[in-house]
Amino acid sequence: MNFLKKALVASAWLTVVFAALFSYVTLAQATELQDEQAELVSVPKEAAREYLQPRSLAAIPEGEFGDKVRLGYKIFVDTQGLTGNQVGNELNCSNCHMNAGQQANASPLWAAYFAYPAYRKKNDKVNTYEERLQGCFTYSMNGIAPAKGSPELVALSAYSYWLGMSGLMDKYQVAGAVPELSDEELVKGGKRADFPVPEAIQKALTVDQRAKLPGKGFPAIDKPKLAYSPQRGKTVYGAHCQSCHGDNGQGLEIAGVYSLPPLWGENSFNWGAGMHRVNTAAYFIYENMPFAKGFQLSNQEAWDVAAYINDHQRPQDPRFKGDVQGLKDRYHKHQGYYGEQVSATVLGVEKPKGN
Ligand code: HEC
Numbered sequence: 001m002n003f004l005k006k007a008l009v010a011s012a013w014l015t016v017v018f019a020a021l022f023s024y025v026t027l028a029q030a031t032e033l034q035d036e037q038a039e040l041v042s043v044p045k046e047a048a049r050e051y052l053q054p055r056s057l058a059a060i061p062e063g064e065f066g067d068k069v070r071l072g073y074k075i076f077v078d079t080q081g082l083t084g085n086q087v088g089n090e091l092n093c094s095n096c097h098m099n100a101g102q103q104a105n106a107s108p109l110w111a112a113y114f115a116y117p118a119y120r121k122k123n124d125k126v127n128t129y130e131e132r133l134q135g136c137f138t139y140s141m142n143g144i145a146p147a148k149g150s151p152e153l154v155a156l157s158a159y160s161y162w163l164g165m166s167g168l169m170d171k172y173q174v175a176g177a178v179p180e181l182s183d184e185e186l187v188k189g190g191k192r193a194d195f196p197v198p199e200a201i202q203k204a205l206t207v208d209q210r211a212k213l214p215g216k217g218f219p220a221i222d223k224p225k226l227a228y229s230p231q232r233g234k235t236v237y238g239a240h241c242q243s244c245h246g247d248n249g250q251g252l253e254i255a256g257v258y259s260l261p262p263l264w265g266e267n268s269f270n271w272g273a274g275m276h277r278v279n280t281a282a283y284f285i286y287e288n289m290p291f292a293k294g295f296q297l298s299n300q301e302a303w304d305v306a307a308y309i310n311d312h313q314r315p316q317d318p319r320f321k322g323d324v325q326g327l328k329d330r331y332h333k334h335q336g337y338y339g340e341q342v343s344a345t346v347l348g349v350e351k352p353k354g355n
């Protein structure tokens with residue numbers, strides 16, 4: 001990706017070609033866009049819960065089904081390895097879903113899988129698991145989501161299913177390999193009365209209980225005592241985050257690979273991603289950051305630094321069609337800075353956010 005950027009700067013006429021390509025991409029995207037992502041219902045963490053423990057990845061079986069599971073894992077941890085424009089930033093799925101999507105309370109895939117298809121009252125629509133995955137490509141990865149039924153979405157579904165089902169089987173003492181599913185079954189998700197589940201698990205958990213496994217999502221933390229403040233957050237950032245994420249939130253790139261992910265700017269998640277909401281980022285940060293040393297920040301510090309990182313420019317909301325205020329009114333009625341005046345400048349852009 002960086003190569004591309006450099007080439008753009010180097011040659012003026014190439015820019016024209018790319019501009020044409022870009023408008024094509026925007027067009028293609030407009031037709032395939034997922035509608036609004038539902039904010040997950042975040043509930044405070046319950047004390048002393050037992051979380052599902054997926055089997056070790058070494059236990060993924062040989063053969064065609066196992067290969068899909070392995071491919072899903074690979075895409076999840078090295079999303080940058082996908083070619084084309086499926087990914088439009090420098091992130092990997094696992095940058096936010098910790099421990100390769102296996103960590104409880106960091107939106108683990110093993111819990112997500114059994115929560116779809118999910119009915120959405122707002123638009124009277126059912127979202128399948130692969131549609132939810134597409135949403136993360138569109139917003140968190142700032143890309144053009146792979147098509148439904150594509151090998152990428154089948155693989156990510158297979159990985160999620162395998163983690164979840166292996167964990168449930170071990171917990172309810174069902175021996176043997178995880179039952180194989182067809183691609184069509186895999187991408188729908190596991191919240192269905194007709195979803196094939198071993199009897200012991202079916203007896204132990206209803207479909208609804210399965211959809212709310214302990215450790216799902218990012219747990220809510222208390223509201224801050226003082227209204228969150230990007231100004232105070234800047235100080236927290238300098239003390240606890242900058243050493244890894246850089247003085248301009250740019251992350252760390254060595255030899256074309258980002259070993260530390262960017263938090264804002266052109267290489268990070270866009271304005272439609274869940275992480276741009278201050279509350280969602282605060283929940284994530286409180287538990288997971290600084291990396292591998294979570295729970296260090298006070299509640300107030302987590303909110304303030306979440307406000308600070310999200311009070312910066314980042315790629316445009318892909319639903320944007322020329323009207324920041326209109327989009328803000330329609331999709332941004334939550335805790336965020338879309339369409340607000342810039343207080344912290346990035347990339348020298350001095351205009352309202354999302355413009
Ligand atoms: C920038 C951080 C970030 C990245 C990168 C990211 N996600 Fe997410 N993801 C989130 C957040 C935050 C949520 C919760 C959504 C919300 O509340 O709006 C979420 C939700 C999900 C869910 C639904 C979880 C549930 O319990 O219902 C799935 C599945 C998912 N992401 C998969 C992926 C995949 C696959 C990728 C890579 C292609 C990815 N995510 C990349 C932050 C991220």
Ligand code: HEC
Pocket residue numbers: 091094095096098099100236237240241242243244245259260261262263268269275281284285289290291297305306309
């Ligand atoms: C020791 C290095 C380190 C420190 C310090 C650190 N992070 Fe991170 N951060 C990481 C790594 C590594 C990841 C990606 C985790 C992964 O891929 O497993 C990450 C991921 C993130 C993400 C999600 C991915 C993205 O790019 O948006 C956010 C948000 C974030 N960190 C915020 C913070 C904040 C806020 C602080 C300070 C309170 C902080 N981090 C401190 C290393 C660090």
